[in-house]
Amino acid sequence: MKIFVGTDHAGFELKQKLVPFLESLGHEVVDKGALEFDAYDDYPDYVSLVAQEISKNPDSTKARGIIIGGSGEGEAMCANRFKNVRAMEYYGPHSNVSIIKASRNDNDSNILSLGARLITEEEALKAVQDWLETPFSGNERHVRRIAKLNNING
Numbered sequence: 001m002k003i004f005v006g007t008d009h010a011g012f013e014l015k016q017k018l019v020p021f022l023e024s025l026g027h028e029v030v031d032k033g034a035l036e037f038d039a040y041d042d043y044p045d046y047v048s049l050v051a052q053e054i055s056k057n058p059d060s061t062k063a064r065g066i067i068i069g070g071s072g073e074g075e076a077m078c079a080n081r082f083k084n085v086r087a088m089e090y091y092g093p094h095s096n097v098s099i100i101k102a103s104r105n106d107n108d109s110n111i112l113s114l115g116a117r118l119i120t121e122e123e124a125l126k127a128v129q130d131w132l133e134t135p136f137s138g139n140e141r142h143v144r145r146i147a148k149l150n151n152i153n154g
Contacts, residue, residue, distance in 0.1 A: 066113075
């Protein structure tokens with residue numbers, strides 16, 4: 001699967017660990033930045049690049065995105081502005097790992113947003129692996145709801 005990754009300075013160090021981990025699992029990784037640490041960069045510059053790719057190719061069996069920020073919150077908000085994007089935020093085990101599986105099973109989430117200041121490297125890698133390994137159920141009610149989400153023109 002093709003995985004697009006993007007982060008600002010807050011998630012730069014975690015991204016450096018995440019990319020080789022994803023490659024070791026056999027995924028093709030496309031790094032959308034930041035490509036060097038800059039304490040003054042802004043997450044929308046990189047998150048939007050990931051979200052644009054997923055918006056154009058929303059089939060989660062072929063491509064997904066992983067975005068990283070300090071909390072993951074603003075990053076998920078940014079990504080979810082794009083049509084066909086269903087970004088879920090994960091900021092640690094206190095938010096319950098089962099939410100990752102539910103986001104895939106029920107909502108076919110295609111972007112995972114991680115809060116680098118709130119989780120350890122090990123927690124992040126476990127969350128990513130769980131998210132990548134959980135399939136979408138394809139249940140009719142979930143398909144119907146996703147179609148409705150995709151037709152909202154707020």
